[in-house]
Amino acid sequence: GAVVSQHPSWVICKSGTSVKIECRSLDFQATTMFWYRQFPKQSLMLMATSNEGSKATYEQGVEKDKFLINHASLTLSTLTVTSAHPEDSSFYICSAEGLAEETQYFGPGTRLLVL
């Protein structure tokens, strides 16, 4: 089946530092990847959509300069939280969709804690 991985699974960082999260599709090529954020006891909120080789499309209210997304290959997308602050602490989840797929398969998520 379609497997998506994320790395790291959790990260703790100091306020003001930047954190990079990787999302990989392991057994299929992902033409489109999505990044979500989920706060405790809440639903998933789409942050951005990225297509391989092109700029990401950000949802309203999501700062593109703060959440940098790169989708350089068909199996890898990265999300960099720049100058992280405590309010950025959340569960970040990616999903991937391939040419042969009509739904999204999700990664296991990355727990970010900013001190």
Add this chain to the structure above:
Amino acid sequence: GENVGLHLPTLSVQEGDNSIINCAYSNSASDYFIWYKQESGKGPQFIIDIRSNMDKRQGQRVTVLLNKTVKHLSLQIAATQPGDSAVYFCAENKGAPGGGNKLTFGTGTQLKVEL
């Protein structure tokens, strides 16, 4: 605005009973719906999907019903087991700019299975 929401935030059922989780959506133009299961600290797991040209679809122990007239979606789990305890999200599939399928998630229902 567009919204995909659930009626019940928490559902408690006895092991072996059937569970019914409901979802309301407001975008009548959506043509594809998905149910996801999310266990604590993990990413969403695909359960079952349904297109708008269908009103019922069955999987292993799960059935999804779609009522387009009242914009209602439900997930039925037969013979609920302790391992079914999780948060269940419905998601509405809409097209994303440049391709891909943009998902809007409902608020989620916590299913608790009591022994």
